[in-house]
Amino acid sequence: MKTVRIALIGYGNVGKAFAEMLRRKEEYIRNTYHAKAVITAICTATRGGVIKPEGIDTQTLTDEMFDKGLDAFAVIESGEYDIMIELTPINIMTGQPATDHVRRALQLGKHVITANKGPVAWRYRELRDLAQEQGVGFCHEATVMDGTPVYNLTKETLKGCRITEVSGIFNATTNFILTEMEQGVSFEDAVEEGRRQGFVEADASMDIDGWDAAAKLTALMNVLMDVEITPLEIDRTGIGEITKADIDAARKQGKRIKLLCRGRVEDGKPVGVVRPTLVDEHTLPAIMDATSSYVTIDTDLMGATTVIEEPFEPEIDHTAYGVLSDVLRILSDFYK
């Protein structure tokens, strides 16, 4: 029986849901991988960190157990873990500090999982190559469509295919707002409702202005098409200018407005577009209501494969599952 030690850098809702899921699947992990996965380090934004090489029981974790002096880098440098999981809030415009967290853990020879898309949108190639040099895993399934398989799907089930295009609806918040507006709700009220339901951030501008979608498109293009592009280079239009009148006019033509993303390589250059687009009502993007999203992957050998994430309740669990599936991938690839 091997023991695999996990450090959680960031411990909000996703971290807590992950810890619970890990407990729930303890027996499965033991039976399948002959391994025990234990959380040995946790770092929070405001309460400091806790390191317990023998394992932290997250069910009995109290504030008093945290050491205010332990910040993310101190926990990462401690080395008291085999897998570092990056769960800090994203800064889409810089990818930091998540990118530095990931880089440092990889340099220390640790496996890394990130649910934060910053490192994949900003420094994917460098980090991928570093992980390869170090002989460790670098996984990021939860960065697009939560736990719905996109990266693993391409890597594990579309083997041998060259990816020629990625497209879809990647941002749930804007899709929710557009769906609400079609029901007659105002833009502002839709944002407020999204906040009430917990999936719209206090500052919704990263979603509304298309930055979140652009970062996801960038991440997908970097990983699946082996290019180097950043969110700044995406041809990006958000939904801030869409009015009720636009939506009604679309409806009258039997169409809907959706924030579509598309990335491909043209004349050797990566080209990514995020843009509100008129779509026919009986098409896949049109029927994606509320917090649904999808990714279509076009290939040379297999035409197009599409994967859909259905509306979720709660989203947190899907993201936590994305992280768990990466843990299982690392167990499968490195501990069997």
Added chain:
Amino acid sequence: MKTVRIALIGYGNVGKAFAEMLRRKEEYIRNTYHAKAVITAICTATRGGVIKPEGIDTQTLTDEMFDKGLDAFAVIESGEYDIMIELTPINIMTGQPATDHVRRALQLGKHVITANKGPVAWRYRELRDLAQEQGVGFCHEATVMDGTPVYNLTKETLKGCRITEVSGIFNATTNFILTEMEQGVSFEDAVEEGRRQGFVEADASMDIDGWDAAAKLTALMNVLMDVEITPLEIDRTGIGEITKADIDAARKQGKRIKLLCRGRVEDGKPVGVVRPTLVDEHTLPAIMDATSSYVTIDTDLMGATTVIEEPFEPEIDHTAYGVLSDVLRILSDFYK
């Protein structure tokens, strides 16, 4: 550099498309797996078989090179291969002779790939256990939705999830007929058009009566939900009784008629249903036109993940890719 020898049991359009795809990806296979995959045995229904341990160049293969005396079992018994690929026509009511082909090759310690769903619908558990005992691979990705990942998706990207339900539109022929009928084409003309386009069999009854969909549902349930069920136990209704009037009446209510499949375990028993069903026009099954199909996989941890196969031209290549992806899986699992 390892050499992996392949026997093709059945050599129709899919076998030929697979041989061509294998050539096309020769360099990829060499670079990724440090292996060379060569076809060393081919068996046809009417011309006999050919065995060449040094490899068959399928581009220069002529009728004279076939030995009339070599039938499928003679080729299988020869043992001049590492992977046997079962590509014979299916008998949905018995799963034979494909099941016997698969069993014998597994008994001989060979890896097996089947594009024929018979063995998976009729004897999955026995064959899976036999493969495990023998320490070989048994793959069947092409048996549902051609090369679109379903089995590999579940096994490789939904690790740790328990599958609670499988559902979707699994049969392209009936979906095509229903779509044509909505355009005003008669049932008979739709069948004829499908034949002309090459994806409807001379005897279309296996599709129309829901047997093909039932066999696919059975295969999915056996593999993904670890049950033992056969196509005979599926609660099955075909589309033979659907009239133009039914379709028009549905349309008037803003609905469409689709041949839906659903399988789950109820009170410990596998329950599978294939049935023409009224669906709302702005839902996923409703927008599946022509030869599109989809599978939705419900899980305990991740909610529902849906994968779509878009209309294909030609279908043959997608099926061939399903077989190729299984070859790559075997290379990855057993030859790395």
